Amino acid sequence: MDINSKPIIKKAIDKISDFSKEIDRDVKIMHVCGSHEHTICNYGIRDVLPKNITVVPGPGCPVCVTTQKEIDEAIYLAEEGYTIATLGDMYRVPGSDKSLMQLQSEGADIRVVSGIPEAVKIAKTTDKKVVFVAIGFETTAPTTAAELISLKSRYDSLKNSDSDNNLDFYIHNCHRQTPPVMDFLLGGGSKLNLDGFICPGHVSTITGLEPYYAPCEKYHAPMVIAGFEPTDVLMSLVMLLKQIKDGVAKVENEYIRGVREQGNVVAQKMINTVFKDKDVAWRGFPVIKNGGFDLKDEFKQYDIKNIIDMPEIKEKINKGCICSEILRGEKLPTDCKLFGKACDPINPVGSCMVSDEGTCRIFYKYKKLM
Numbered sequence: 001m002d003i004n005s006k007p008i009i010k011k012a013i014d015k016i017s018d019f020s021k022e023i024d025r026d027v028k029i030m031h032v033c034g035s036h037e038h039t040i041c042n043y044g045i046r047d048v049l050p051k052n053i054t055v056v057p058g059p060g061c062p063v064c065v066t067t068q069k070e071i072d073e074a075i076y077l078a079e080e081g082y083t084i085a086t087l088g089d090m091y092r093v094p095g096s097d098k099s100l101m102q103l104q105s106e107g108a109d110i111r112v113v114s115g116i117p118e119a120v121k122i123a124k125t126t127d128k129k130v131v132f133v134a135i136g137f138e139t140t141a142p143t144t145a146a147e148l149i150s151l152k153s154r155y156d157s158l159k160n161s162d163s164d165n166n167l168d169f170y171i172h173n174c175h176r177q178t179p180p181v182m183d184f185l186l187g188g189g190s191k192l193n194l195d196g197f198i199c200p201g202h203v204s205t206i207t208g209l210e211p212y213y214a215p216c217e218k219y220h221a222p223m224v225i226a227g228f229e230p231t232d233v234l235m236s237l238v239m240l241l242k243q244i245k246d247g248v249a250k251v252e253n254e255y256i257r258g259v260r261e262q263g264n265v266v267a268q269k270m271i272n273t274v275f276k277d278k279d280v281a282w283r284g285f286p287v288i289k290n291g292g293f294d295l296k297d298e299f300k301q302y303d304i305k306n307i308i309d310m311p312e313i314k315e316k317i318n319k320g321c322i323c324s325e326i327l328r329g330e331k332l333p334t335d336c337k338l339f340g341k342a343c344d345p346i347n348p349v350g351s352c353m354v355s356d357e358g359t360c361r362i363f364y365k366y367k368k369l370m
Helices: 007-023 034-042 068-079 100-105 116-124 141-158 178-189 201-207 210-219 230-246 265-274 297-302 323-327 359-369
Strands: 027-031 053-057 083-086 110-112 130-136 169-175 196-199 223-225 251-253 275-281 287-295
Touching: 007 230, 027 034, 027 230, 034 053, 034 201, 034 230, 034 359, 053 230, 068 083, 068 100, 068 130, 068 169, 083 116, 100 110, 116 130, 116 141, 116 169, 130 141, 141 169, 141 265, 141 297, 169 287, 169 297, 178 201, 178 210, 178 287, 196 201, 196 230, 201 265, 210 223, 210 251, 223 230, 265 275, 287 297, 323 359
Parallel strands: 027 053, 027 196, 083 110, 083 130, 130 169, 196 223, 223 251
Antiparallel strands: 275 287
8 A cells, every 4th residue: 555645644744744844853753562563664654754753663572572581481491391381472482592492393392372271271181280471561461360360269269178179380470561661761771862652552452541641751751552554653653743842741542442541441450460560671671660560479379480499590692683772772673684684584583583573573574665
Protein backbone atom coordinates (compact mmCIF):
# COMPACT_ATOMS: atom_id res chain seq x y z
CA MET A 1 0.00 0.00 0.00
CA ASP A 2 1.25 3.49 -0.87
CA ILE A 3 1.25 5.21 2.50
CA ASN A 4 0.17 8.46 0.83
CA SER A 5 -2.83 6.86 -0.92
CA LYS A 6 -5.39 7.54 1.83
CA PRO A 7 -6.48 11.14 2.47
CA ILE A 8 -6.39 10.73 6.27
CA ILE A 9 -2.82 9.44 6.11
CA LYS A 10 -1.73 12.27 3.82
CA LYS A 11 -3.36 14.75 6.17
CA ALA A 12 -1.46 13.27 9.14
CA ILE A 13 1.84 13.41 7.25
CA ASP A 14 1.21 17.04 6.30
CA LYS A 15 0.42 17.88 9.94
CA ILE A 16 3.62 16.21 11.09
CA SER A 17 5.53 18.28 8.53
CA ASP A 18 3.88 21.49 9.75
CA PHE A 19 4.65 20.75 13.40
CA SER A 20 8.26 19.80 12.59
CA LYS A 21 8.82 23.22 11.02
CA GLU A 22 7.31 25.01 14.00
CA ILE A 23 9.41 23.00 16.46
CA ASP A 24 12.54 23.60 14.33
CA ARG A 25 14.88 21.24 16.17
CA ASP A 26 15.70 17.54 16.22
CA VAL A 27 13.06 15.43 17.96
CA LYS A 28 13.54 11.83 19.07
CA ILE A 29 10.49 9.70 19.87
CA MET A 30 10.85 6.13 21.12
CA HIS A 31 8.36 3.30 20.93
CA VAL A 32 8.58 0.13 23.03
CA CYS A 33 6.53 -2.32 20.98
CA GLY A 34 7.57 -4.81 18.30
CA SER A 35 4.18 -4.52 16.62
CA HIS A 36 4.70 -0.78 16.21
CA GLU A 37 8.07 -1.47 14.59
CA HIS A 38 6.40 -3.88 12.15
CA THR A 39 3.98 -1.13 11.13
CA ILE A 40 6.73 1.48 10.81
CA CYS A 41 8.94 -0.75 8.65
CA ASN A 42 6.16 -2.36 6.62
CA TYR A 43 4.64 0.95 5.57
CA GLY A 44 7.89 2.90 5.30
CA ILE A 45 6.78 5.46 7.87
CA ARG A 46 10.32 6.63 8.61
CA ASP A 47 10.73 7.50 4.93
CA VAL A 48 7.91 10.05 5.01
CA LEU A 49 8.95 11.80 8.22
CA PRO A 50 10.75 15.16 8.17
CA LYS A 51 14.52 14.88 8.67
CA ASN A 52 14.35 16.38 12.15
CA ILE A 53 11.82 13.79 13.42
CA THR A 54 13.26 10.40 14.41
CA VAL A 55 11.31 7.40 15.69
CA VAL A 56 13.59 5.05 17.61
CA PRO A 57 12.78 1.39 18.36
CA GLY A 58 13.29 0.53 22.03
CA PRO A 59 13.01 -2.54 24.29
CA GLY A 60 9.58 -3.69 23.12
CA CYS A 61 10.23 -7.41 22.66
CA PRO A 62 9.86 -9.64 25.75
CA VAL A 63 12.00 -12.39 24.25
CA CYS A 64 14.75 -9.90 23.42
CA VAL A 65 14.96 -8.33 26.90
CA THR A 66 15.14 -11.69 28.68
CA THR A 67 18.74 -11.87 29.83
CA GLN A 68 21.22 -14.43 28.62
CA LYS A 69 21.68 -15.45 32.25
CA GLU A 70 18.00 -16.40 32.46
CA ILE A 71 18.33 -18.48 29.30
CA ASP A 72 21.43 -20.17 30.71
CA GLU A 73 19.45 -20.94 33.88
CA ALA A 74 16.74 -22.65 31.81
CA ILE A 75 19.45 -24.64 30.05
CA TYR A 76 20.94 -25.62 33.42
CA LEU A 77 17.54 -26.88 34.61
CA ALA A 78 17.12 -28.96 31.45
CA GLU A 79 20.59 -30.46 31.94
CA GLU A 80 19.60 -31.32 35.52
CA GLY A 81 16.70 -33.42 34.22
CA TYR A 82 13.77 -31.00 34.40
CA THR A 83 11.26 -30.87 31.59
CA ILE A 84 11.41 -27.34 30.20
CA ALA A 85 8.27 -25.93 28.61
CA THR A 86 8.91 -22.81 26.57
CA LEU A 87 7.43 -20.61 23.91
CA GLY A 88 8.74 -21.12 20.39
CA ASP A 89 10.81 -17.94 20.23
CA MET A 90 12.60 -18.58 23.52
CA TYR A 91 13.43 -22.06 22.27
CA ARG A 92 15.83 -20.57 19.72
CA VAL A 93 17.49 -17.72 21.62
CA PRO A 94 21.22 -18.42 22.09
CA GLY A 95 22.51 -18.85 25.60
CA SER A 96 26.20 -18.59 26.43
CA ASP A 97 27.07 -21.87 24.71
CA LYS A 98 23.86 -23.20 23.13
CA SER A 99 20.12 -22.70 22.83
CA LEU A 100 17.31 -24.82 24.26
CA MET A 101 16.71 -26.07 20.71
CA GLN A 102 20.31 -27.29 20.46
CA LEU A 103 20.03 -28.87 23.89
CA GLN A 104 16.89 -30.72 22.78
CA SER A 105 18.86 -32.23 19.90
CA GLU A 106 21.23 -33.62 22.53
CA GLY A 107 18.36 -35.43 24.25
CA ALA A 108 17.07 -32.92 26.81
CA ASP A 109 13.31 -32.86 27.42
CA ILE A 110 12.36 -29.49 25.93
CA ARG A 111 8.71 -28.90 24.99
CA VAL A 112 7.55 -26.00 22.83
CA VAL A 113 4.14 -24.85 24.08
CA SER A 114 1.66 -22.13 23.18
CA GLY A 115 1.39 -20.92 26.78
CA ILE A 116 1.35 -21.85 30.45
CA PRO A 117 -1.95 -23.85 30.33
CA GLU A 118 -0.32 -26.32 27.93
CA ALA A 119 2.71 -26.56 30.22
CA VAL A 120 0.45 -27.42 33.17
CA LYS A 121 -1.20 -30.16 31.09
CA ILE A 122 2.23 -31.67 30.47
CA ALA A 123 2.91 -31.65 34.23
CA LYS A 124 -0.35 -33.52 34.81
CA THR A 125 0.66 -36.30 32.41
CA THR A 126 4.27 -36.90 33.45
CA ASP A 127 6.16 -37.92 36.58
CA LYS A 128 8.94 -35.44 35.76
CA LYS A 129 9.31 -31.98 37.21
CA VAL A 130 8.10 -29.41 34.67
CA VAL A 131 9.35 -25.82 34.52
CA PHE A 132 7.61 -23.24 32.34
CA VAL A 133 9.80 -20.35 31.18
CA ALA A 134 7.41 -17.47 31.94
CA ILE A 135 8.30 -14.42 29.87
CA GLY A 136 6.45 -11.31 28.77
CA PHE A 137 5.21 -7.96 29.92
CA GLU A 138 1.91 -6.98 31.53
CA THR A 139 0.12 -8.58 28.57
CA THR A 140 1.14 -12.17 29.40
CA ALA A 141 1.63 -11.89 33.17
CA PRO A 142 -2.14 -12.29 33.77
CA THR A 143 -2.13 -15.72 32.08
CA THR A 144 0.64 -16.87 34.41
CA ALA A 145 -1.19 -15.39 37.38
CA ALA A 146 -4.50 -17.03 36.44
CA GLU A 147 -2.91 -20.47 36.14
CA LEU A 148 -1.06 -20.17 39.46
CA ILE A 149 -4.23 -19.01 41.22
CA SER A 150 -6.00 -22.10 39.86
CA LEU A 151 -3.18 -24.43 40.88
CA LYS A 152 -3.00 -22.99 44.39
CA SER A 153 -6.75 -23.29 44.81
CA ARG A 154 -6.54 -26.95 43.84
CA TYR A 155 -3.57 -27.48 46.16
CA ASP A 156 -5.33 -25.83 49.11
CA SER A 157 -8.49 -27.88 48.59
CA LEU A 158 -6.59 -31.17 48.50
CA LYS A 159 -3.77 -30.69 51.00
CA ASN A 160 -5.85 -31.94 53.93
CA SER A 161 -7.25 -34.91 52.04
CA ASP A 162 -5.82 -38.26 51.01
CA SER A 163 -5.68 -37.20 47.35
CA ASP A 164 -2.37 -36.91 45.56
CA ASN A 165 -1.90 -33.20 45.11
CA ASN A 166 1.82 -33.21 44.39
CA LEU A 167 1.94 -31.62 40.93
CA ASP A 168 5.59 -30.97 40.15
CA PHE A 169 5.07 -27.76 38.22
CA TYR A 170 7.11 -24.58 38.52
CA ILE A 171 7.85 -21.41 36.61
CA HIS A 172 11.15 -19.81 35.72
CA ASN A 173 9.91 -16.28 36.24
CA CYS A 174 11.17 -13.84 33.60
CA HIS A 175 8.18 -11.47 33.54
CA ARG A 176 8.81 -7.72 33.28
CA GLN A 177 6.98 -4.40 33.55
CA THR A 178 7.16 -1.79 30.79
CA PRO A 179 6.63 1.68 32.39
CA PRO A 180 9.69 1.35 34.70
CA VAL A 181 12.03 0.87 31.73
CA MET A 182 10.51 3.96 30.10
CA ASP A 183 11.24 5.86 33.32
CA PHE A 184 14.80 4.53 33.26
CA LEU A 185 15.37 5.61 29.66
CA LEU A 186 14.01 9.09 30.29
CA GLY A 187 16.17 9.40 33.39
CA GLY A 188 19.44 8.99 31.51
CA GLY A 189 19.47 5.24 30.95
CA SER A 190 20.12 5.81 27.26
CA LYS A 191 22.58 8.06 25.45
CA LEU A 192 19.59 9.49 23.60
CA ASN A 193 17.83 12.62 24.74
CA LEU A 194 14.29 11.37 24.24
CA ASP A 195 11.47 13.84 23.72
CA GLY A 196 8.59 11.42 24.30
CA PHE A 197 7.14 7.95 23.88
CA ILE A 198 4.70 6.11 21.70
CA CYS A 199 3.30 3.90 24.45
CA PRO A 200 2.61 0.21 23.75
CA GLY A 201 -0.95 -0.66 22.74
CA HIS A 202 -1.08 -4.27 23.94
CA VAL A 203 0.44 -3.53 27.34
CA SER A 204 -1.85 -0.54 27.79
CA THR A 205 -4.98 -2.66 27.28
CA ILE A 206 -4.01 -4.24 30.61
CA THR A 207 -2.46 -1.32 32.49
CA GLY A 208 -4.60 1.55 31.27
CA LEU A 209 -3.11 5.05 31.39
CA GLU A 210 -2.21 5.38 35.09
CA PRO A 211 1.34 3.86 35.04
CA TYR A 212 2.49 6.47 32.52
CA TYR A 213 1.42 9.51 34.53
CA ALA A 214 4.40 9.51 36.92
CA PRO A 215 7.22 9.36 34.33
CA CYS A 216 5.34 11.78 32.09
CA GLU A 217 5.18 14.37 34.88
CA LYS A 218 8.61 13.59 36.31
CA TYR A 219 10.46 14.15 33.03
CA HIS A 220 7.95 16.43 31.28
CA ALA A 221 7.81 13.81 28.52
CA PRO A 222 4.79 13.60 26.20
CA MET A 223 3.30 10.12 25.91
CA VAL A 224 0.66 8.77 23.52
CA ILE A 225 -0.76 5.24 23.48
CA ALA A 226 -1.06 4.07 19.88
CA GLY A 227 -2.77 1.29 17.96
CA PHE A 228 -1.12 -0.71 15.21
CA GLU A 229 -2.38 0.58 11.90
CA PRO A 230 -0.23 3.11 10.00
CA THR A 231 -2.92 5.69 10.70
CA ASP A 232 -2.55 4.99 14.45
CA VAL A 233 1.22 5.47 14.43
CA LEU A 234 1.05 8.65 12.36
CA MET A 235 -1.75 10.12 14.48
CA SER A 236 0.20 9.35 17.65
CA LEU A 237 3.12 11.31 16.18
CA VAL A 238 0.80 14.20 15.37
CA MET A 239 -0.40 14.20 18.99
CA LEU A 240 3.14 13.97 20.38
CA LEU A 241 4.50 16.73 18.17
CA LYS A 242 1.60 18.99 19.08
CA GLN A 243 2.44 18.53 22.76
CA ILE A 244 6.11 19.28 22.07
CA LYS A 245 5.18 22.36 20.01
CA ASP A 246 2.88 23.62 22.76
CA GLY A 247 5.45 22.93 25.49
CA VAL A 248 3.16 20.56 27.41
CA ALA A 249 3.51 16.95 28.53
CA LYS A 250 0.56 14.67 29.15
CA VAL A 251 -0.59 11.10 28.61
CA GLU A 252 -2.99 10.77 25.70
CA ASN A 253 -4.78 7.76 24.25
CA GLU A 254 -4.93 7.52 20.46
CA TYR A 255 -5.94 3.84 20.70
CA ILE A 256 -9.33 4.52 22.28
CA ARG A 257 -10.94 1.57 20.48
CA GLY A 258 -8.64 -0.82 22.35
CA VAL A 259 -7.49 0.88 25.56
CA ARG A 260 -9.66 2.15 28.39
CA GLU A 261 -8.54 4.71 30.95
CA GLN A 262 -8.61 2.10 33.75
CA GLY A 263 -7.30 -0.77 31.60
CA ASN A 264 -8.34 -4.35 32.25
CA VAL A 265 -9.27 -4.36 35.93
CA VAL A 266 -9.77 -8.14 36.08
CA ALA A 267 -6.30 -8.81 34.67
CA GLN A 268 -4.77 -6.26 37.03
CA LYS A 269 -6.43 -7.97 39.99
CA MET A 270 -4.94 -11.32 38.99
CA ILE A 271 -1.47 -9.77 38.62
CA ASN A 272 -1.74 -8.07 42.00
CA THR A 273 -2.92 -11.31 43.64
CA VAL A 274 0.10 -13.29 42.48
CA PHE A 275 2.91 -10.81 41.90
CA LYS A 276 4.70 -7.94 43.59
CA ASP A 277 7.19 -5.46 42.13
CA LYS A 278 10.78 -6.58 41.75
CA ASP A 279 14.01 -4.84 40.79
CA VAL A 280 15.45 -6.77 37.86
CA ALA A 281 17.98 -6.45 35.05
CA TRP A 282 16.90 -6.38 31.41
CA ARG A 283 19.14 -7.46 28.56
CA GLY A 284 21.21 -4.42 27.67
CA PHE A 285 20.23 -2.64 30.89
CA PRO A 286 21.35 -2.69 34.52
CA VAL A 287 18.91 -3.54 37.29
CA ILE A 288 15.74 -1.48 36.79
CA LYS A 289 13.73 -0.49 39.84
CA ASN A 290 10.38 -2.32 39.76
CA GLY A 291 11.32 -3.56 36.30
CA GLY A 292 9.93 -7.03 36.90
CA PHE A 293 7.46 -9.16 38.81
CA ASP A 294 8.24 -11.41 41.77
CA LEU A 295 5.91 -14.07 43.13
CA LYS A 296 4.31 -13.21 46.44
CA ASP A 297 5.14 -15.47 49.39
CA GLU A 298 1.92 -17.49 49.11
CA PHE A 299 2.87 -18.47 45.55
CA LYS A 300 6.60 -19.06 46.10
CA GLN A 301 6.03 -22.81 45.95
CA TYR A 302 5.80 -22.42 42.17
CA ASP A 303 9.05 -20.48 41.79
CA ILE A 304 11.79 -22.90 40.74
CA LYS A 305 14.45 -20.61 42.22
CA ASN A 306 12.72 -20.95 45.58
CA ILE A 307 12.80 -24.74 45.31
CA ILE A 308 16.43 -25.35 44.32
CA ASP A 309 19.75 -23.61 44.83
CA MET A 310 20.53 -22.22 41.39
CA PRO A 311 24.28 -21.88 40.82
CA GLU A 312 25.65 -18.45 39.96
CA ILE A 313 25.85 -18.26 36.18
CA LYS A 314 27.97 -15.62 34.47
CA GLU A 315 26.88 -14.41 31.07
CA LYS A 316 29.16 -14.76 28.05
CA ILE A 317 27.91 -12.06 25.71
CA ASN A 318 29.09 -12.22 22.09
CA LYS A 319 31.18 -9.08 21.73
CA GLY A 320 30.26 -8.68 18.06
CA CYS A 321 26.53 -8.48 18.85
CA ILE A 322 25.03 -5.02 19.48
CA CYS A 323 21.61 -6.16 20.75
CA SER A 324 22.19 -4.24 23.97
CA GLU A 325 22.64 -0.94 22.12
CA ILE A 326 19.68 -1.71 19.87
CA LEU A 327 17.42 -2.39 22.86
CA ARG A 328 18.46 0.94 24.39
CA GLY A 329 17.66 2.69 21.10
CA GLU A 330 21.24 3.84 20.63
CA LYS A 331 21.84 1.89 17.41
CA LEU A 332 19.85 0.27 14.60
CA PRO A 333 20.28 -3.30 13.34
CA THR A 334 21.89 -1.95 10.17
CA ASP A 335 24.70 -0.55 12.35
CA CYS A 336 25.70 -4.12 13.30
CA LYS A 337 28.48 -5.78 11.30
CA LEU A 338 26.81 -9.16 11.85
CA PHE A 339 23.37 -8.12 10.60
CA GLY A 340 22.23 -10.20 7.62
CA LYS A 341 25.63 -11.89 7.41
CA ALA A 342 26.77 -13.98 10.36
CA CYS A 343 23.43 -13.22 12.05
CA ASP A 344 20.12 -14.00 10.36
CA PRO A 345 16.80 -15.59 11.46
CA ILE A 346 18.10 -19.11 10.69
CA ASN A 347 21.34 -18.63 12.61
CA PRO A 348 20.72 -15.80 15.11
CA VAL A 349 23.64 -14.49 17.12
CA GLY A 350 21.58 -12.20 19.32
CA SER A 351 18.09 -12.27 20.77
CA CYS A 352 16.82 -9.38 18.63
CA MET A 353 17.07 -11.57 15.50
CA VAL A 354 14.98 -14.43 16.91
CA SER A 355 11.51 -13.22 17.82
CA ASP A 356 9.01 -11.81 15.33
CA GLU A 357 8.88 -8.83 17.73
CA GLY A 358 12.66 -8.33 17.67
CA THR A 359 13.99 -5.22 15.96
CA CYS A 360 16.69 -7.09 14.01
CA ARG A 361 14.22 -9.72 12.81
CA ILE A 362 11.80 -6.98 11.68
CA PHE A 363 14.54 -5.02 9.89
CA TYR A 364 15.69 -8.24 8.21
CA LYS A 365 12.15 -8.97 6.99
CA TYR A 366 11.65 -5.51 5.53
CA LYS A 367 15.24 -4.54 4.73
CA LYS A 368 14.61 -4.41 0.98
CA LEU A 369 12.07 -1.68 1.65
CA MET A 370 14.45 0.51 3.65
